[in-house]
Amino acid sequence: MHACVCDYITDLVQNSIEAQASHIQLDVYTGPEVIRIRISDNGKGMSNSTLSKAVDPFYSEAGKHDHRRVGLGLPLLYQTAEAVNGTVDIQSTPGKGTVIGFTFDATHVDTPPLGDLALTVIGLMTFSEQFNLELNRETQRDSYQISRAELVETLGNLEETTNLILAKDFLKDQEQHLKQ
Numbered sequence: 001m002h003a004c005v006c007d008y009i010t011d012l013v014q015n016s017i018e019a020q021a022s023h024i025q026l027d028v029y030t031g032p033e034v035i036r037i038r039i040s041d042n043g044k045g046m047s048n049s050t051l052s053k054a055v056d057p058f059y060s061e062a063g064k065h066d067h068r069r070v071g072l073g074l075p076l077l078y079q080t081a082e083a084v085n086g087t088v089d090i091q092s093t094p095g096k097g098t099v100i101g102f103t104f105d106a107t108h109v110d111t112p113p114l115g116d117l118a119l120t121v122i123g124l125m126t127f128s129e130q131f132n133l134e135l136n137r138e139t140q141r142d143s144y145q146i147s148r149a150e151l152v153e154t155l156g157n158l159e160e161t162t163n164l165i166l167a168k169d170f171l172k173d174q175e176q177h178l179k180q
C-alpha cells in the first residue's frame with residue numbers, strides 16, 4: 001500500500017502522460033464518508049486485452065521503463081481498494097482515452113491520508129511533456145479549480161524555481177482554506 005492517496009494519483013497521472021495525453025482532468029473529492037478520485041485523459045487508450053493485462057502486476061508495456069519490466073500502478077490500486085472497502089472503475093477506448101475512477105472508504109482504519117495535494121499536483125505539472133492538467137477539487141461544501149495552462153499563463157512558465165514556489169504556495173493556500 002502507498003503511504004498516501006496522492007501517491008496513487010501520481011501513478012495514474014504518470015500513466016496518462018506516458019499514454020501521450022494532451023489533456024488530463026483530475027477530480028479529487030474528499031468527504032467524511034468517501035475519498036473519490038477520477039483521472040480522465042485523451043491519451044492512446046487501451047484495448048480490452050491491454051486492459052486485462054494492465055491489472056496483472058507482472059505486466060508492463062515493453063520498453064516503458066528502462067530498469068523495470070513489471071508494472072505496479074494499477075494492481076496496487078486494486079489491492080488497496082479491496083483492502084479499504086473501495087472501488088476501482090476503468091473505462092478505456094483505444095485512440096480516444098481512459099477514465100480511471102477509484103474510491104476509498106474514508107472511515108476505514110487502513111485508508112491512507114490524502115497527502116500533500118499541492119506538492120503532488122505541482123510536481124506533475126513540471127513534467128516536460130506538453131499537456132494540460134486540470135484539477136477539480138471538491139469537498140461537501142467547497143471547491144476550486146486550477147489548471148497547468150492557467151498557471152503558465154499567470155506566471156509565464158513553470159520552470160523557474162520561484163514560479164514553482166509561487167504555484168505551490170497558491171495551491172497550498174487553496175487547500176488550507178477549503179471548507180470541509
Ligand SMILES: Nc1ncnc2c1ncn2[C@@H]1O[C@H](COP(=O)(O)OP(=O)(O)O)[C@@H](O)[C@H]1O
Binds near residue numbers: 011041065070075
Ligand atoms: N491512462 C492510460 N492510458 C493508456 N494505457 C494505460 C493507462 N494507464 C495504464 N495503461 C496501461 O497499463 C499498463 C500498466 O500500468 P501500470 O500498472 O501503471 O504499470 P506501468 O505504468 O509501470 O507499465 C501500462 O503499461 C499501460 O500499457
Ligand SMILES: [Mg+2]
Binds near residue numbers: 014
Ligand atoms: Mg504506471
